Amino acid sequence: MTYWALNAIFLAVIVVVAVLARRRLRWPAVGITLAILLVMTAVFDNIMISVGLVAYNESLISGAFIGVAPLEDFAYTLAAVIGLPSLWVLLERRPRA
Secondary structure, eight states, X not given: OOHHHHHHHHHXXXXXXXXXXXXXXXXXXHHHHHHHHHHHHHHHHHHHHHTTSOOOOXXXXXXXXXXXXXXXXXXXXXXXXXXHHHHHHHHOOOOOO
């Protein structure tokens, strides 16, 4: 299974959760957070890969890179930034009437 195939499973779940929460999410805040964390992911993933802390099976990646970080690595940031706030609004307690 390639990294994109694995990402597709997680991202499909995130899409469903985000669609359910779409009206209650603060999308501008999600967008700003996503931009910041994608930059941080690019910086720190490149550092971790460059020093040999993380390695990828070359046959399982797409070959598209940002620096030395494979593009697939950014899907986890996307999933976290959209998935966690979506779950938060869907699972929040509502006052009892």
